[in-house]
Amino acid sequence: MYKKLVLTCFALVVAATAFGFMPLDILTAKGSDTMVILAQRWAEAFQSKHPGVSIRVTGGGSGTGISALINGTTDICNASRPMTPAEKDKLKQRFGTPGVEVRTAKDGITIYANPSNPVKKLSIPQLKKIFTGEYNNWSQVGGKNAPIILYGRENSSGTYQFFKEHVLNNEDYASSTQTLPGTAAVVNAVIKDPNGIGYGGFGYAKGIHVVEVSATEGGQGYVPSEQTISNGTYPISRFLYIYLRNRPAGVLKDYIDWILSAEGQAIVKQVGFFPIR
Amino acid sequence: MYRTICLLLAAMAVSLQVGYAQEQDTTKTEGGDELGEAVSGLGDRVTLIENDVDVLKSIKISGYVQADWQHNDQTSDLGGRALYYDSRKDFFQIRRGRIKVQAKYGLLMNAVVQPDITESSVSLREAYAEITPFKTEDLGFTFGSFNRPNYEVERSSSDLESIDRSQVVKTFYPTEYDLGVMVWSHPELFENFNPKFQLALQNGNGPVAETDALKDLIGRVTFPIPLGAESPVQIDLGASFDYGGIPQKGDSVLKTVDGVTKAVANDETGGMAGWGNRKNFNVESQIFLDLLPIGGTIIKGEFLTGSRPAAGTAATGASVAVGKGSQGQDSVIVKAGSAAKPLQIRNQMGYYAYLIQNVSNWLQVVAKYDYYDRNTDMSGDQVKSFSDAATGVLGLGAHFFCANMRFSLWYEIPTYAKDEVAARNSKGDITSTDDVKDNRTTIRVQYKF
Numbered sequence: 001m002y003k004k005l006v007l008t009c010f011a012l013v014v015a016a017t018a019f020g021f022m023p024l025d026i027l028t029a030k031g032s033d034t035m036v037i038l039a040q041r042w043a044e045a046f047q048s049k050h051p052g053v054s055i056r057v058t059g060g061g062s063g064t065g066i067s068a069l070i071n072g073t074t075d076i077c078n079a080s081r082p083m084t085p086a087e088k089d090k091l092k093q094r095f096g097t098p099g100v101e102v103r104t105a106k107d108g109i110t111i112y113a114n115p116s117n118p119v120k121k122l123s124i125p126q127l128k129k130i131f132t133g134e135y136n137n138w139s140q141v142g143g144k145n146a147p148i149i150l151y152g153r154e155n156s157s158g159t160y161q162f163f164k165e166h167v168l169n170n171e172d173y174a175s176s177t178q179t180l181p182g183t184a185a186v187v188n189a190v191i192k193d194p195n196g197i198g199y200g201g202f203g204y205a206k207g208i209h210v211v212e213v214s215a216t217e218g219g220q221g222y223v224p225s226e227q228t229i230s231n232g233t234y235p236i237s238r239f240l241y242i243y244l245r246n247r248p249a250g251v252l253k254d255y256i257d258w259i260l261s262a263e264g265q266a267i268v269k270q271v272g273f274f275p276i277r
Numbered sequence: 278m279y280r281t282i283c284l285l286l287a288a289m290a291v292s293l294q295v296g297y298a299q300e301q302d303t304t305k306t307e308g309g310d311e312l313g314e315a316v317s318g319l320g321d322r323v324t325l326i327e328n329d330v331d332v333l334k335s336i337k338i339s340g341y342v343q344a345d346w347q348h349n350d351q352t353s354d355l356g357g358r359a360l361y362y363d364s365r366k367d368f369f370q371i372r373r374g375r376i377k378v379q380a381k382y383g384l385l386m387n388a389v390v391q392p393d394i395t396e397s398s399v400s401l402r403e404a405y406a407e408i409t410p411f412k413t414e415d416l417g418f419t420f421g422s423f424n425r426p427n428y429e430v431e432r433s434s435s436d437l438e439s440i441d442r443s444q445v446v447k448t449f450y451p452t453e454y455d456l457g458v459m460v461w462s463h464p465e466l467f468e469n470f471n472p473k474f475q476l477a478l479q480n481g482n483g484p485v486a487e488t489d490a491l492k493d494l495i496g497r498v499t500f501p502i503p504l505g506a507e508s509p510v511q512i513d514l515g516a517s518f519d520y521g522g523i524p525q526k527g528d529s530v531l532k533t534v535d536g537v538t539k540a541v542a543n544d545e546t547g548g549m550a551g552w553g554n555r556k557n558f559n560v561e562s563q564i565f566l567d568l569l570p571i572g573g574t575i576i577k578g579e580f581l582t583g584s585r586p587a588a589g590t591a592a593t594g595a596s597v598a599v600g601k602g603s604q605g606q607d608s609v610i611v612k613a614g615s616a617a618k619p620l621q622i623r624n625q626m627g628y629y630a631y632l633i634q635n636v637s638n639w640l641q642v643v644a645k646y647d648y649y650d651r652n653t654d655m656s657g658d659q660v661k662s663f664s665d666a667a668t669g670v671l672g673l674g675a676h677f678f679c680a681n682m683r684f685s686l687w688y689e690i691p692t693y694a695k696d697e698v699a700a701r702n703s704k705g706d707i708t709s710t711d712d713v714k715d716n717r718t719t720i721r722v723q724y725k726f
Contacts, residue, residue: 072638072678085463085471086414093436095635096565096573098511155334170412172383175328245638247509249570 025251027055031065031078032158033182034201035240038105038271039078045267046258053251059182062158069243070094075252077243080107080158080201091245100244104259106274108224109163109236111211112190112198119143121212121221124235127167130197133174138195150177151189151198159183162238163199203272226274240273340376340391341435341725345369351715359715360668360691371395372721373434375402385412401484402454419459419477422484425450426459426475426497427517428561428579429629438575438633438641439672440687440719444649445581445627449519449557452483455493472500481521481555491552493521499561509567517559522552523586523620530586531621533652536659538621553620557583572635582626582653587664623652623665639679645672668693685721 029039036059043055060068062081068074070090083091083099091099111122119141122130129135130148139145152173153160164170180186183200187208190196197211202224212221215235228234248256258264265275346369351362374394381387391403405421424431429446430453441447457479465471474497481493499515529540530553543553563577627649634642652665660666674687692712 071680073680075638085465085469092511092565093432093575095638096575096633097509097567098506098565100567101506175331178323179327246567246570246573 025053027053027076027252027255028074029055029057029076029078029242030060030068030074031076032062032080032240033059033153034080034107034157034159034203035078035105036182037203038240038268038273041267041271042259042264045263046255049258050251050254053255055255061154061156062161063156066243069099069245072245075244076255079241079243080238081162082239082241083243095245097246100247102242102244102256102260103239103276104242105240105265105268106229106276107238107240108202108229108234108274109159109167109199109238110202110205110224111213112187112196112200112205113209113211114190114194114196115207115209116194117143117197117209119211121214123214123217123219123221124167125217127213128169128171131163131168131173131177131199132171133176136174136176146195149193149196150174151186151193151196152177152179153183153186153200154179154181159200163236166236166238167199201273205272224274229274239276335381337379337381338376339379339726340374341723342374343372343434343721343723345372346720348718349715350717351713355713355715358663358693359713360670361689361715361717375435377403383412385409404484415464416462417460419461422454422456423459423477424453425455425479425519426477426495427559428499428515428563428577435683435723435725438631438643438674438676439645439647440674440685440689440721443579443627443629443647444668444670445625445629445647446579448585448625448627448649449559449581449583454484455479455481456484456487457492467503469506470501470503472498474498481523489524491522491524493519493555495519495521511565513563513565515561517561518557519583520556522554524552525586525620530619533623533654533665536655540619553586553622554584555586557581557585557625569634572637574635575631575633577633578628578630580626580628582624584622584624586620586622624654626650626653639677641676641678643672643674643676645674646670647672666693681725683721683723683725685719685723687719687721689717689719691715691717 029043032039036057039057043057047053047055062077062079065074065077065079066083066087069077070087072094082101088098091097111127113119117138119138122141126135126141130141131150131152133150135141136148137145138148150173152163155161164173178189180189180198183204186198186200187204187206190198191208210223212223213235214221220233222228222234224234224237229237242256242259244252244256260277265277268275346367347363348367349361349363349365351359352364352366353359354362372395375391376394377389377391379387379389385408387407387409389403389405389407391401393400393402401422403421403423405419405423407417407419409417427446427450429437429442430450434441442453455477457477459475459477459479461473461475463471463473475495477493477495479493479495480487481491482488495518497515497517499513502512502514504510504512525543528543530543531538532541533539534541559579559581561577561579563575566574566576568574627647629645629647632644636642646669648667648669650667651663652660655665669692671690671692672687673690674685677684
């Protein structure tokens, strides 16, 4: 009886191993809310060319996508920030691979203000003071005498992390910052609030005042564009990534190759981000 | 006259209209103010709620439950010759039930409390506070009950690829956790090169009250070989040590010299008779290979060597001669009035090696060999008891992952070192076969939340 049980269990292991070799053409992509529209457009375009392939795209934030990659619940992780060494180590310990990082697009973290706001330019040090709460009135940065209302993202967002690291120098956001679930919500809030300011991907900057950003106080200000991002003059630009557990093979490899092709990069431009090649 | 009346009526009408319009404007303004105040009040309430939610979000509750079914081939220890045995033969058990509560205050502070709950006991495992004064994860201090710095110890039991830690690790780092303080640093010296340094001072007594003044100094350094982020081969190397001791009042210790246990001067502690040395040095390596299309491969292992003191064979008392005769020891005189036994210090070594193959993202097959020599100064006929024997365990298993669940099947085959088996055969301890039937099968269901 016992021997039969052990033999049955090992037969199950062998069968499961064999099943593990079978290729499946259903891919799941999870992660960055900044990239969710871009990822959906990629998926739609790729599926139209490959009818046998199904790609399911969901958001939730870069942190959520990275956790899903480590837990094995997604095939593709979209991330608007690079994975941390600790996250890479978790992936390595669980799956034996360091993960594969694919740079798919470039983005400039854009500073959104209400169209009625007269402030045209802000420096990185001023942005830090605004978002950490040290400055709380627009008159402190050359604007009208009105309170600054802060809109930002949730802490699972890659944009939240990137902005915190590169603009706030890892200091905490002001407690008055209103956190919103997605860049589109930040843009909508700032459009409705004459005293509002927010940040997010350039792809969402529609119908809003884009504030010029300078690296230093008194320096030349820039808005994100293909030119200012590629020549490095826009001070808060970043890559948008795809992370995979293993080196891609089969349909997954075809999909990644296609994203990096002229066709995939054209979609990057259509959505409002900047192609990497 | 008629014209005058018409003008008066027109003037009255205009004045009435103006008055009505003014009234309407006033009402509108008042309504606008009320709406503005209501919105402002709602905004304040939302801010308060968000602040409360932020506090709650800083508290994270996680944990896991491991429920086992275990079958033991052997139900008796056969006089110390069976490594795995259980008189129940087959049984269910809660191997671990952990709930971890973590409170994080930004990048500055972090506190963790983790009890272990099983069907027979509740015990404290982790309970520590971590401070990162520079608000980065590069440098920090840990205070309380936390894992001793060692590769297999620091890996959560819920992530271990074998059903339990290796024999030598369980001996060198019993209970895994200890009370003390640790400084650690994990700087990114250059891109993709993050060495990790840990230095801890701990009681050396596990997560229970300290019984003596002696402390253990434990250190570990790990670093990756910089092969590049794109390389399909990643190699991590590391080394760790533990230096501590336990007290004794005798002026000699028992040690194995030329295969015989005898009393010798306690010279390893610099002539100080007050304590017995506990020390070990370990080297480790983990190799990660992304070469096969089915999934990543991991080859990893650690070699540990050192000495462990244990209570000697002498009785306590004013003046005691120990074990002369069958064990061949010399006499050990315990100082008058002392209640302590002389310590027996054994040189030991052990190692473990894993071969892990992932097959897609839901199946992992594992082979592990784990060897532990309890007394490296004895071999062959010299081994007379299990306390000096060497044992190896070959473990074979598979893990199935499904969302938060992990189903594990694990089969263990213990063996004794060849020379000692020969020794026992020569003494007639084992007559029918060299290998005692003490294999063990475990089926585990783990839920992690």
